[in-house]
Amino acid sequence: MSKSITCTRCPMGCALTVEEAGGILAVTGNGCPQGEEYGRSEYICPVRTLTTTVLVTGGAEPLLPVRTDRPIPKAMLFDCMELVRSMSVAAPVSAGQVLLENIAGTGANLIACADR
């Protein structure tokens, strides 16, 4: 069996093919070594970095952009959104600050992307 996956590690967007028979046999079509790793991880468990905003009180702007500090399983995106939507933080906040640890048990932390 084989599966076609587009590598999204960089804007080249190489068309990968993952060959499988009881385990991954080969990844082809990758323009660089990163693509092989991406093909494997995407085949086994696709992960994405979640980016969104949270309400911030006492700042110059109403919203603070936030993201997970590492990619989380794609299937968890909506659960995490649910959690983030119920949050609000108070200024001052600085970029990189951890706002929520181990979000929804994913092992990733929610961090601020800007100062407020």
Place this chain on the structure above:
Amino acid sequence: MHTVFCDVAVIGAGPAGLAAAIAAKQEGAANVLLIERDTAPGGILQQCIHPGFGLQLFREELTGPEYAGRFVKEAREAGVELLSDTMVLSIGEDHILTCANPEKGLVEIHPGAIVLAMGCRERTRANIRIPGERPAGVYTAGTAQRLINRQNAMVGRRVVILGSGDIGMIMARRMTLEGAKVEAVVELLPYLAGLTRNRVQCLDDFDIPLLLSHTVTAIEGKRRVEAVRIAQVDQQRRPIPETERTIPCDTLLLSVGLIPENELTRAAGIEMDSITNGPSVDQRMETSRPGIFACGNVVHVNDLVDNVTAESRTAGACAARYALGTLPRGQALGVAHGSGVRYVCPQRLDAAAGGKAALYFRVAAPGGKTVLTARCGETILARRTVPRVSPGEMCRLDIDTAHLTAPVTVEAQEVEA
């Protein structure tokens, strides 16, 4: 009137203006003034909260606000002076800028050199003329992005997006995550307008249908959008009536392209490129008016901010050298777009500049394996083979400009479909 003197004045504090201002400082300009009409620096990146910035420059994937934040900090540390809430109204003789500021009123700035970094704005419904009613609920994708990501205002619940540009795809994901249902992304052309990675991460991930060779034929609804009609188009891009169908929705987002913001540039009598809609520049990013440089989306619409930063550093450094009187000037040689290429930036080369020059260009149509060539007569300056090309993804060739005596041509030839 309030009068200010400086070595280099940079108009616009997006990633282009920030990088240019920092580079001008580093090149030795004592007073660098960065003028921004918004309340805060960062430009469009403030609302681009998604990841995908800085892969080439920082080897990590940052969000727009993080990428901009790094440069804002660097600019502050370098001693760049930021004049926010200030709109540049005109560029006069001797590089004199007239600006408006709510507290100071009219401000006149006398710089030694100028960098134009005004970015671009979106094409609107008026630019593409969709027939039908004029209800509320029709937004450009970038306006919706600003409302949702900076102003905490959700624009709709059931959405159709016209145009497969990057902003449209990114907003499809954003609205889906915020609980809206995106019914379809409709693209007039037979191929994707934006980056492939955005199709994968923004549409495929959420099973959002992408309808290529389709367009919106009408908007229905009196007060608010109630539905849009869409149809497939033929090879002349005319809707095929039998394929027309109605999609109920409350919102239509338009992601139908960007136009460089060049009112100031045109009014200053600077020579424009009719394809890019930006000023034509040389490899130092100097426009046809000596001492006025330009960089970023105001020159040509970029898909990657790393490219913007790279060319903006060149613009800022050369502006500083112009102001200090150390920029050499030689013969101007044209750069032509040959077969398979839609445009090349820079549009000319200065023979005295020497060193390497990066030629950024877009192909005319999508293709498979393609040979990209930059030549000067029969001499090949650079050649590279790439696995595939698309007008949505910018190409680059680096050439050595030393000893150049004749115009340069850039070509793209498909060798395997």
